[in-house]
Amino acid sequence: MKKSGAELLVYALEQIGVQYTFGIPGVHNTEIYDQLNSSEQIEPILVTHEVGASFMGLGVSCTSHSVGTVVIVPAAGVTHAMSGIGEAFLDGIPLLVISGGTRRDSGRSYQLHQLDHKTLVQAITKKYYLIENHSQIIPVVYKAYQDAIQGEPGPVFIEVPVEIQLFRGSVNDMPSFEPLKQPKTVDEKQIHEAVEHLIKAKNPGIYVGWGAVDATEFTIKIAETLSAPVCTTLQGKSAFPASHPLHTGFGFGPNAVPASQKAFKHMDLMLAVGVRFSEIGTGSYGAKVPENLIHVDINSDVFNKNYPAILSIEGDASEVLKLIAEGLSKSNSFQEPDKKLIEYIKKAKEDYAKAWKKGLQKDIVSPGYFFESLEKYTDNDTYIVVDDGLHTYLAAELMPVQKGRHFISPTDFNCMGFCVPAAIGTKLSNRDKKVVGIVGDGAFMMTGMELITAVTHRLYIIYFVFHDGELGQIAQLQEIPLNRKTATVIGDLNLKGIADAVGAYFVSIDHDLELDEKMKKAFDLASTNLPVLVDVKIDYEKKTFMTKGVVKANLSRFSLSEKIRFISRAIKRRVVG
Numbered sequence: 001m002k003k004s005g006a007e008l009l010v011y012a013l014e015q016i017g018v019q020y021t022f023g024i025p026g027v028h029n030t031e032i033y034d035q036l037n038s039s040e041q042i043e044p045i046l047v048t049h050e051v052g053a054s055f056m057g058l059g060v061s062c063t064s065h066s067v068g069t070v071v072i073v074p075a076a077g078v079t080h081a082m083s084g085i086g087e088a089f090l091d092g093i094p095l096l097v098i099s100g101g102t103r104r105d106s107g108r109s110y111q112l113h114q115l116d117h118k119t120l121v122q123a124i125t126k127k128y129y130l131i132e133n134h135s136q137i138i139p140v141v142y143k144a145y146q147d148a149i150q151g152e153p154g155p156v157f158i159e160v161p162v163e164i165q166l167f168r169g170s171v172n173d174m175p176s177f178e179p180l181k182q183p184k185t186v187d188e189k190q191i192h193e194a195v196e197h198l199i200k201a202k203n204p205g206i207y208v209g210w211g212a213v214d215a216t217e218f219t220i221k222i223a224e225t226l227s228a229p230v231c232t233t234l235q236g237k238s239a240f241p242a243s244h245p246l247h248t249g250f251g252f253g254p255n256a257v258p259a260s261q262k263a264f265k266h267m268d269l270m271l272a273v274g275v276r277f278s279e280i281g282t283g284s285y286g287a288k289v290p291e292n293l294i295h296v297d298i299n300s301d302v303f304n305k306n307y308p309a310i311l312s313i314e315g316d317a318s319e320v321l322k323l324i325a326e327g328l329s330k331s332n333s334f335q336e337p338d339k340k341l342i343e344y345i346k347k348a349k350e351d352y353a354k355a356w357k358k359g360l361q362k363d364i365v366s367p368g369y370f371f372e373s374l375e376k377y378t379d380n381d382t383y384i385v386v387d388d389g390l391h392t393y394l395a396a397e398l399m400p401v402q403k404g405r406h407f408i409s410p411t412d413f414n415c416m417g418f419c420v421p422a423a424i425g426t427k428l429s430n431r432d433k434k435v436v437g438i439v440g441d442g443a444f445m446m447t448g449m450e451l452i453t454a455v456t457h458r459l460y461i462i463y464f465v466f467h468d469g470e471l472g473q474i475a476q477l478q479e480i481p482l483n484r485k486t487a488t489v490i491g492d493l494n495l496k497g498i499a500d501a502v503g504a505y506f507v508s509i510d511h512d513l514e515l516d517e518k519m520k521k522a523f524d525l526a527s528t529n530l531p532v533l534v535d536v537k538i539d540y541e542k543k544t545f546m547t548k549g550v551v552k553a554n555l556s557r558f559s560l561s562e563k564i565r566f567i568s569r570a571i572k573r574r575v576v577g
Helices: 005-015 030-036 050-063 076-091 117-124 134-149 162-166 188-200 216-226 258-263 317-330 339-355 367-377 390-398 419-429 441-456 472-482 495-502 512-526 545-556 560-576
Strands: 002-004 020-023 043-046 068-072 095-101 127-130 155-161 168-170 204-208 230-232 247-250 269-273 293-297 311-314 383-386 435-440 461-466 505-509 532-536
Touching: 002 005, 005 030, 005 134, 005 162, 020 050, 020 419, 030 043, 030 068, 030 162, 043 441, 050 068, 050 076, 050 095, 050 419, 050 441, 068 076, 076 095, 076 117, 076 155, 095 117, 095 134, 095 162, 117 127, 117 155, 127 134, 134 155, 134 168, 155 162, 188 269, 188 293, 188 311, 188 317, 204 216, 216 317, 247 258, 247 339, 247 390, 258 339, 269 317, 293 317, 339 367, 367 390, 367 512, 383 390, 383 419, 390 435, 390 461, 390 472, 390 545, 419 435, 419 441, 419 461, 435 441, 441 461, 441 495, 461 512, 472 545, 472 560, 495 505, 495 532, 505 512, 512 532
Parallel strands: 020 043, 020 068, 068 095, 095 155, 127 155, 204 230, 204 269, 230 247, 269 293, 293 311, 383 435, 435 461, 461 532, 505 532
Antiparallel strands: 002 168
């Protein structure tokens, strides 16, 4: 039979369960978009910028069983989308990127958008495919999908030249997609060894990341069996329910909240699952890991990079933790709940929350009262999407999350501009759930015009813009050691003007006394299925433990002479200006 490349491509995307594509049509992918228009399953979403397309794709992948799919033009479309592709690559999120390609049948050079895409993207993708004939299309899409989701997930790039899209070619058949079964590769001997180490430990602790986000059931069983505290990475904040009495919070070192610092202080063994011990997760490597480290991850490349392990287990978190939980159960090693530990964790959490609520302010919004109010109007099924900035760590420390995949953040790539589009992808994949975006004003300015995409598709999303007129995180990191700010002060931003321009609702929260009233108004407005932009005049004066921990960790590595120089300079500037 004869089919155009565009027909074959869309058929294959339907087979792997794609529901939305994100991108902008152009001369090199118009035929694909025309075919998408005929699909009863897939809706092509027009974005304002391809960086928004890739972040929307991440929102889909992070919060659904579908893979985020981007359909873009070559060259400029690819370079615009690379921030999201890089985020997917470093964060371990599946993403399918489909680009048009310049014609190879014309014999012409210096075509519009003609770039070597393989060289351009190979450092930030798991795999690059160039379609050279029609019979490749369906098998390549199926293979690319498997590449994206198997092992450590990540982005895969497919380039489809224009002539393949436009013209018909012969194919023998159009096979249905049949997912490959991943063989179980966990070493049973290592599981037994892990169980033995855990039984012998006097004060074990559990550290889970995004890789364990779907293994919460087994993490809970192990934690309760051992009466062990559990902390998370930033990206893995939702991997363990905040309401569980053994949950301590984000991190375990000097960058962590008090509940974590105390609970993990005398840890003699750590079970770390789905984590890389990255810079953010360890507070710039300020966290101390015990000699007895059991490290579980699906990607063996992460083992012994920053902290050596006595046992490294390669495998899927759910599979490994299930086997460990079963092994502990068979050994009859159940520990009675450590009431002192549980009581300490509870009290430390309560005290820390109180520390952020020293009294209602009449001229600004306090983070503690903001998150307390937000919690009243959300539920366990609400998705929280954050960006990169000071608000990220406020949310990590102050906003409890109860269900896996319900806290989404840019992490190791740590790209500003993530929240607004990622929340759109999240909402499209979860139409019946509330979606809340929390974003700093600096990050909002990068992709804030994607708000019109949310308006166009009538999406119930509430965006809380923490508005302080600065790049808050960097301004704090400048101010603490340098006593001055450079290129971190933002111009006067009229958020109401932006909301009016795109047709979104607007609410302003100027101080603590109106938090509940304005919060209710925002959620009531959003229930009419239009996004709401909320201008939050935030107070960033109080530092998070993440900020303080990172500064402390980095300063401790300075030589004595450099430490004296930096401290002296800071003191001098505070005295003389």
